[in-house]
Amino acid sequence: MDVLLAVLSGFLLAPLAPWLDRRLGKRWGWMWALVPLGLLLFFLRFVPALARGEAFTRRLPWIPRLDVHLSFHLDGLSVLFALLISGIGVFIFLYAACYLEGHPHRGRFFLSLLGFMASMLGLVLADNAIALFVFWELTSLSSYLLIGFEHERERARSAALQALLVTGAGGLALLAGWLLLGQIGGGIELSQWRHQREQLIVHPHAEWALALILLGAFTKSAQFPFHFWLPNAMEAPTPVSAYLHSATMVKAGVYLLARLQPIFGGTELWNATIVPVGAVTLSLGALLAVRQREAKRLLAYSTVSALGVLTLLLGVGTPTAVMAAMVFLLAHALYKAALFLIAGIWDHEMGAREPERLAGLRRTMPITTAAAVLAAASLAGLPPSLGFLSKELFYEALRTAPRWPLLLLANAVLAGMALVAVAGLMGVRPFFGRGPIELQPRHEAPWPLWLGPSLLSLGGTISGLWPASLERMLLNPAITAVLGESVHTHLALWPGLNPVLLLSVLTIVGGIGMYAGRGIVRAPALPSVLARFAPSAAYASLLNGIYVLARLQTRVLQSGHLRYYLLTIIAWTVSIVGYPLVTRADGVALRRPAPEHVLDIGLALIIPLAALAAVRFTSRLAAIATLGVVGYAIALLYMIFGAPDLALTQFMVESLTVILFVLIFYHLPRFTTLSGRWARARDVVVSLLAGGMVSGLVLSILGMSPPDAISEYFVHKSVPEAHGRNVVNVILVDFRALDTLGEITVLALAGLGVYALMRLRVEE
Amino acid sequence: MKRRRLEHSSEVHLRNAPLPALEWERASVILGVAVRALLPLLLLFSIFLLLRGHHAPGGGFIGGLVAAAAVALYALAYGATAAQQLLRLSPRGLVAAGLATALASALVGPLTGAPFLTGRWMKVGRLELGTPLLFDVGVFLVVIGVTLWIVLTLAEE
Known part of the structure; x- marks a missing residue:
């Protein structure tokens, strides 16, 4: 299988999802998990080669003239992300099929989810900056659809819109940054920019480009002050929160920072912006998390905090920091997705998501309890989890940071304490706590719900116990890709007695204190x-x-009156076209047009007479009929002067217009004269001006020698290149087919608009 | 089952079985009878226009308008519901099908290694078939769909 097909498979399957889901039915919903599973196996195949230091590229020309290609670059970093997306995707798809069982729009849900997965894969694998941008915006769009999945609720809609506006605006800034960087570097492939570091960073515009790109990364990864959209995005169904808003999509900004590390890492702006933003986000998120009572919002704020950690570490940028970032990326994805899914289990089984309303779940939900305890241990940074390893590395990286080490460490320890309290709320309180047991489940959740959290949290523990192969196969290639040089790391569970371990102990003790005293932190x-x-x-x-x-x-x-709209449009057109016509044209060349045949002269008389009659009639039917005469006469003119396609279209449009008018007649009030003398005089003047303007325009065009390049080209190329002798039609369906595609789309939207307007009126 | 009934009913219109009731009191018998004869002719003509479009005056847009006008006339004579039954697909479905067809023809290029919307041709005997024709079919369907969507929505009221 090809990388291209792997990325696009989600897009190809998505439109079929509603139909497929109906075919699968209730019992076979778990089959959806096979899609991400296949992708996971596909990306796993690359791991051994990547560990040997190889990289892969695949390129499909897209818009070659603009240097836009669907080019993909597989190195340690992108494949680590791809494995996270597909691997966690397996459990999310499995979970969602069960979570939304019986939901009437489950197929639609999978449509958006498949679209999201494909765009996210495209985002992390893309090498071309424009392609990356397109995938970036596609993830924002699918996130919009998924947050607003329960679109009957006003809150879900506004949260979806908020997320879209914030991340979409950031995406546009990113595009501007890419274009600026492309101007400087003379190409838009990321792999090419990595080799141009020296040339890029000295350019006077480089800082602008970086600032714009950072805006994109910060909005997407919910960094302060753009963090607010993420907790609101919790209106989405829980599998979506677990997948998009903790494990994958919000990491896109972090991915971008890691990708740009070899280009901008170590520059003044890079360090001075990213480090403070990450540090503020880290502690703000953690402290706000403890204040939440509802599990999903609590997890959302702790995700904000985790994104702050990743940003901060990439801003610090030392090899230890990058290593800490990669380990934490993996650890966080594993435990946070698990915790979200567990919160979803509470919601699904008990209909409650507040940890403090639940008590003693361990008795009936042993598997969920075990999963929650392991995941919470990783969140709190307790050994032997991967979370512990990453926290050690995190502190170590801050301790050896080139700037403000003490300040950063103090900030991180404070945030770490808050996260320990969060872990207590998520992993201990509902399962072991005592209290009113009004929400007691009778049995364990169904297997598709507990399988994901168990395996994910177990993965976090096992990889903490035996990190060596993980390090060799996944982490080292990723770190190498970020730093641009190969590094040898050594992860160990027991690093020996050192200051960092003491800090860890301090964090846990302080965190237990904060858990006990959370009432104070919550003081409003x-x-x-x-x-x-x-x-x-x-x-x-x-x-x-x-x-x-x-x-x-x-x-x-x-104003709501059609007559004023028409008046405005016509008067405006007359003035903007008429003014240059009068001032600039080289005089109207009154080349005598061709009417020599009796038929031409007849038509030339019929048209104005019919138009005058249409104005004078006081019966609607008569007015429409005379207007029809004008239209048919013009169509005949087309016929005579050799434009049969145009004539045919005109005939049809005239006929259909009559039919539409006949249908509308029954809705119109009686014919009366509404306009006064002055209004009519004004209309006469505007009409005469409009007619005069168009006549003048036509005559002056006749006087010009036409630029013949394009029409000659079409006439000559029509048969050899497009196999058609009707040039008009060849232009429509071949040479300018993109325009036509746009036009029929607009046409479809117009139809939708008319339908909506009519229906709205009927309902009122 | 539904399909068979519809086939049957369209046959009914062409033979001398009883007409469906004229829905509007004002609708004329002349129109009803004329439409009965004109409808198949116009539909055939619209397909003729669609197919000849690449070499001679015609094409998807004009063909679509002719077909839509034919069904619109039918709706005038026999009412929106009868026209809807005649169509089998809802106008909305026609629009969607048309857009999908046009898009599918546009995607043939990228799937065979050429840019989006590249015309691809093949020869079947003396007949040349290409993606532009498929694209034109898409235009044809969208035009019929949108026109009838508007006409039937207005007529239903």
């Missing part, structure tokens, strides 16, 4: 002061400002 005094200045408030007032502006301009411009 703080936020009411800060709320007015919170980034989410800024978002809200910005959005509201746009609405106010839209309402204002609607009031000013939209």
Whole structure:
């Protein structure tokens, strides 16, 4: 199988998902997990070669003239991400099939989820910056659809819109940054930029490009001050939160930072921006997490914190920091996805997601309990989990950071304590805690629900116990890809007694204290002061400002009367076309047109007479009929002057217009004269001007010598290149088929609009 | 079962079985009878226009308009519901099918290693078949679908 096919398989399957899901039915829903499983096996095949230091590229020309290609680059970093996406995807698909069993739109859900998986794979594998951008925006779009999956709820809709606006705006900044970088470097392949570091970073525009790119990365990865969309995105069904909003999509920004490390790593702007942003996000997320009562929001804030950790580490950029980032990336994906899925189990089985409303679940849910304990241990950084290893490395990296080591360490330990408290809330309280047992489950969750969390959290523990092969096969190639040089690392569970271990102990002790005293952290005094200045408030007032502006301009411009719209459009056209016509044309060349035949003269008389009649009639039917005469006469003119395609179209449009009018007649009020004398005089003037303008335009065009290049080209190429002798049609369906594709899409949307308007009226 | 019934009913219109009731009191018998004769002719003509379009005046757009006008006339005579039954597919479905057909023809290029929308041709005997024709079929369907969508929505009221 080819990389291209692997990436696109999700897109190819997605449109079929609603139909396929109906065919699969209730019992075979787990079959969906086979798609990510196949992809996982496919990407695993690359691992041995990557461990030997090889890399793969695959390129398909897309828009060669603009240097845009579907080019994919498989190295340690991209394949690590691809394995996370497909591997966690297996459990998410399995889980979702069961979680949404019986939901009427499960097929639609899988449509979006498959689309997301494919775009995310494309994002991490793409080498071409424009292709990466396209996949980037596609993940935002599929995230929009998935957050708003339960679109009947207002909150889900606004959360989806918020996520789309924030990440979409960041995506546009990213595009601008890419283009700027492309201007500087003279190409838009990431692999090429990596070799141009010296040339790129000294350029005066490089900092602008980096700032724009960072804006994209920070919005996507929910960094302060753009973090607010992520907790709101928890309106999505739980498998989506686990997959997009903790394990994969929000890591796209982090992926981008890692990808750009060889280009911008170590520059002044890089360190000075990323390190503080990551540090603030890290502690803010952790502290806000403890304040939450609802499991998914709690996990969302702790995800914000984790994204801060990754950003901070990539900003520090030393080999230890990059290694810590890669280990943490893996550890976090494993335990956070598991915890989200466990929160989903509570919701699915008990209908409650507040850890403190649940108690004693261990008795009836032994497997879920075991999974939760292992995942929470990894979150808290307890040995022997992978989380412990990554926390040790994290502290070590900060301790040896080139700048502000003490400040960063203190900040990280504080955040670490809060995360230990979060782990207590997620992994201990609901299972071992005592309390009113009104929400007691009667049995363990069904297997597709517990399988994912168990295997993921078990994976986190096993890889903590025996990290050597993981390190050799996955982590080292990834670290090498980020740093651009090969590094040899050594992960060990027992690093010996050192200051970092002491910090770990301090974190855990402090965290237990914070868990016990969480009531104090939750005291609501703080936020009411800060709320007015919170980034989410800024978002809200910005959005509201746009609405106010839209309402204002609607009031000013939209009178609701068709006659004024027509008047405005016609008067405007006359003035902008007429003005240059009068001032700039080299005089109207009154070359005598050809009417010599009796038929021409007859038609030339019929058209104005019919138009005059249409104005004078006081019966609608008569007016329409005379307008029809005008139309048919013009079509005949087309016929005579050799444009049969145009004539045929005109005939059909005239006939259909009559039919539409006949249908509308029954809805119209009686014919009355509404306009006064002045209004009619004004209309006469505008009409005469419009007619005069068009006549003048036609005559002056006749006087010009036509630039013949393009029509000659079409006439000559029509038969040899497009196998057609009707040039008009060949242009429509071959030479300019892209325009036609756009036009029929617009046509379809227009039909949809008319339908919606009519239906809306009927319902009112 | 539904399909068979519809086939049967369209046959009914062409033979001398009883007409479906004229839905509007104002609809004329002349129109009803004329439509009965015109409908198959117009539909055939629309396909003729579609197929000859590449070499002679015609094409998907004009063909689509002719077909839509034919069904619209039918709707005028016998009402929107009868026209809807005649169509089998809903206008919305026609629009979707048309867009999908056009897109499919556009994707033949990338799937055979050429840019998007590249025309691909093959010879079947003396007949040349190519993706532009498929594209034109898509245009044809979209035009019929959109026109009838609007006409039937208006007529239903």
